[in-house]
Amino acid sequence: MKNLLKTVSLLFILIVTISCSKNDDTTDLIDTRSFITDSNVDYFINRNGTVNIIVTGEYTDSPNLGDVANRGFVYGTTSNPVVNSNNTETALGSNPVNATFRNLTAGQTIYIRGFFEMSDGTYFYGNEVQTSTTIDASSTRSISMTIKPDLFFQNNDGITPELEVTAIEKESPIEIGFEYSINSDFSNSSVTLDPDMTGNIFLTTYSEFITGLTLNTLYHFRPYAKYADGTTTNGGTSTATFTTN
Structure with missing residues (x-):
């Protein structure tokens, strides 16, 4: 009888041990990813x-x-x-x-x-x-541009102003360049674009050699950008004046 009880006890311990081992293995494999x-x-x-x-x-x-x-x-x-x-x-x-x-x-x-x-x-x-990807960014897009106060280049044929894009959000314009006029309110203005721009407009400096200006004349300049929907902007209030030779 004692041997029988001993055998039963050993079997019980073995079963419990195997069960606990299986539970431990299961715990180790729980997917917490x-x-x-x-x-x-x-x-x-x-x-x-x-x-x-x-x-x-x-x-x-x-x-x-x-x-x-x-x-x-x-x-x-x-x-x-x-x-x-x-x-x-x-x-x-x-x-x-x-x-x-x-x-x-x-x-x-x-x-x-x-x-x-x-x-x-x-x-x-x-x-x-x-x-x-159906997005209308017209109310969220923005761009900030600054006309540099000094010309990059100047001769008798024309001048090369520079503008710097200092911030851009949500959408790239499709055109960038310079708006200029002999009038401070930019009435009767002209626009010259940067023709080398082939991709997105980024935070960098753009320039263009502008010809056809009247000699010895003061011109007012400001940045210009145009979006795909036709909206144009000067990207802030930055302006500069240059006198042609």
Whole structure:
């Protein structure tokens, strides 16, 4: 009888031990990974009409499930996009991370979510956010420009003024240049564009050699920019005057 009780006790201990071991293994494999993409995406409309979408997110790894080989964001025009060769951007920075999808076609619904690519080739996907590349930036875009007080170049044929773009938000103009007139109120003004500008307008200095001016005459200059919808702006109140030789 004692041997029977001893045997039963040993079996009970063995069963409990195996059960606890299984529970411990299960605990080790709990998936604590997360990748939360912020639904408040940002955008920038390019000069050619395409749209850049800027996303941010925060992630949590789960070391018990292996190493992360790659971490990023994936987008698609249908829900639940999966990674392929041309629809991902690497997540940059430390938490929160960010990425920019560039040159997306206007007029589309876009679905975005964060992902982990694991070292074993499997993928983990986070929550999905939805946005659109149908954007009217007329009430949010802005650009600040300053005419430099000194000419870059001057001779008997003309002058080369410079303007500096000091800030730009939400949309790139399609044209940039100089508006000038002999009148301080810029009545009867003319516009000369920078013909070398082929891409987006950025924070940099633009210049152009302007000819056909009347000699020994005071001219008033200010910046000029035009958006795709036809709206024009001088990007602030900056003006300068130059006298031709």
